[in-house]
Amino acid sequence: MAGINFRIEGVMYCDPEAAKRYFEAGAWADKTFGQALADTARRLPQKLAFISDERNITFQELDEQSDRLAGALVKLGLEPGARAMFQMGTTVDTVIALCACYKAGVIPVCSLPQYREVEIGKLAALSEPQAYFVQADFSQFDLVGLAQKMCAEHRSMRQLIVARGEAPAGTHGMGALIDATPLEEARNLLATLAIGSEDVLSFQLSGGTTGVPKIIPRFHAEYLGHSIAWSNHSGAGENATLIWSLPLLHNAAHLYALVPTIALGQTTVLMSKVDVLRMGELIQRHRVTHAVSIGPVAPQIMACPQVLEYDLSSLKLFVCLTRADSLEAFIGVPCSNLYGTTEGLLLGSGPDVDEFIRHHTHGCSGCDQDEIILLDPDSEKPVAPGEMGELCFRGPSSLRGYFNAPEANATVFTRDGFFRTGDMMRAHVIDGQTYVSFEGRLRDNINRGGEKIGCEEVEVFLSRHPAVLDAKLVAMPDPLYGEKGCAFLILRNGRSAPEIPEMIEFLTSRGLAKFKCPERIEIVEGFPVTRVGKVDKPAMRQIIAATLAAEASKSESLSQKEH
Template structure:
């Protein structure tokens, strides 16, 4: 099945000779996602693949139901290679819809339910999707009505599929589609689809400084191999049970949760939202072995003593972005820092690795064929041993080019094909093995609980406010999310400063996703500048961090004195 059977214009594919090498050394697997699920379903038919409070599903059920939905999508007139925007939550229905697309060759554009006109509009214009999957019961927002509006504004959309709610006239109910075809008929339809292992599996999204969505193609052969290598690296696999409470459409969710479940027989417990006490209860109930915190989960755990009332002894490993030492001390279970980027690198440590490595570094790649270097930020020369440099990598799963983005691709790589992450790291050689620690970012973005916010994009929207003459957005520290956005504003003469609710209302009316809105505003007469006259954002970050630290200290002092 190796090969590209449904080539997509605008996708940068791997050079054939390099792809052949990856297959030969086992860095890629010559298998499609659908083949992997079918094989696991034959081997472990009655084992639970996915568990949730409302519904659980075995491997056989997931395989058969996704067959039926996949064939129903093809009978609508969708073809392999067609794109489908996804705005769905962390549910069994989302996993089922993704599996159906992966089997039929339809390429999910993995958006988020929080995206609004700006983000969906740019993604639709870039990827020209024909289908749109939405979940009707995500939060209080009318996701279905919003999707209908987007379908009118972007004529490439031909089919709107609604899960977990009523499907209005002119749309398709996902459950009705599944029920519209028998398993035998579905398998006959799918027998006519021959996907290659080098075909595109999904379109994942990268955060960036400009806010313009950059689409990252991921492929069957490399994605399956990447997830399987990671599972081996952290001692997961068939006998592991992982709990996942973050967006299921994320690249991270695929690599830690969905793909290892499909390809290796891991069981994954899904939580539609972060609920720390419920998470502890589920870990105890299902004897969870692996847990992941990207963003606010770990800090919330450490702020909730009630989780210690539950039996967490089944946990072999708890991952977090930072502060693994604090998490391990609190929970009493092995914890490890990790680092990942949708462009194709994932580093971390397994439970048997020394505590110093798990806590003071972010680990190493789970793929022995990844090449990692630290370069000077303004050229391609390596930094001296022990010095901080820009993390650059290439390997079996690394990006070879953003989809339909020649300008971005022109600056994203070194002259010899290493992807430049914009993240600063330090190398540590311990017992002859090189590990890496994250030391900060070179590029101008904010990481709010794992969601990347491009500062330039938000600044452009802030500057549209009638009271704002100029605006800058910087990261400020936050105990739960790691970072939040703080807007420094210069006001127009005679205008009053907007408060946070007013600014959020304004930005939302402009179509900006709410999670990108600033959560603090600082009014200034001028922005600090460097000696050469450039806006000094590091200075702004220091200013707001010192202000928050002083406020926290004052609050603590007042609490102690009973003021």
């Protein structure tokens, strides 16, 4: 089973000797995603795999329906190694579509339904997908129309598959494809494919600093191994029930929700959108044991005392990016901080470790083969104990190279082959084990509720506004999303400053996703610069943080006077 049966040009594969070590150590699982699902379906056929408000699905039903859709993809002429653009939400239909692709060897390009012409166009040009999965009822926006437009502009996308809505002429309804493919026929077709465990499973996306998308190939063996290691590390597994309300196409969703369900028999409760009161109700009803907050979930919970009216006592662990101490104090169940990157590292801690580790560090890796070091960003020398350094890592699931991106690959690794995260960490040695805590970022991006925004990309679009001479985008603190974008603008002579709604309309009309748009504008005569004359973005971040703090203080003072 181990091996690469469908090699893809532009993908950097693991060194064979290293792959052998990872298999022998159990860090990689020598099976495909389809085999893992089939094994779980045979072992737990009637157990619920996924639960949602619309429908539930057992492991047997998921295995059979995804087999039938996978067979339909084969009949459409999609061969192993073909790519499929994805714009679907957090639904059981998305699970079926993803599983079908993985079984047929079709590689999902895991984009978001919030992406528009700019992002989809760049991804299509880079990955050259042959198919496009789109959810018709995701929002008021016409995603099917966007998909048709993008298919017309990118001729590689020959098959448009529409889920959860009417399929226009020339496209395929996902349900109709399943209905038209008997299970026996589908399985006979799939038996001829012989996908290897080292073949590419999916194309995940990196949160970069520029408008050039970076694609991260993930592989059957390593993705299964990575997710299983995390489940063991966090105390999950077959007896766990996890609740998930964030995008299902994300790397995080795969590692915490999708893959552990398929490989281990975990049950996952899906929410199509974040609604913390509904989340509390579902935790109580389904006796949820594990929950994950990436982005605004935890802050929304802490801002909503009504959540505490539900019985949350079944929760064994609630993990979040930061503020685990505050969340635990609020909901009264074990909480821990986590850190993850799509390039292949997961850090965290289970419910039984020391409170300081859970609350004041981001834990450690659950994989013994991961090598983690903190380096001086300039010299690449290890920092002294207790000092901040750039988190760098290599191991079973670490990136070997971005897809078709030689220029990026030339800069993202150290001389010793460690991936450079651009994140500054501090090490804490406790009882002989090293844990790390996040201290800040080197790279120029914004983390808005878990969605990465490349500042340079947005700045290009901001500078095209007729009133703008030059523009810089920086992160500003936000209590709900962690960070939002603030645009510092230098205006052209005689032009008025654009208001936020006008700027959002301008940017989205040119195909930029709405979540990337700035949510505050500051007009300046010039940008602060460093001693060597470079634009000083840290200074801008300090300026807007201080401005927000002063405004909050003034507002609080006025409120006190009124009362």
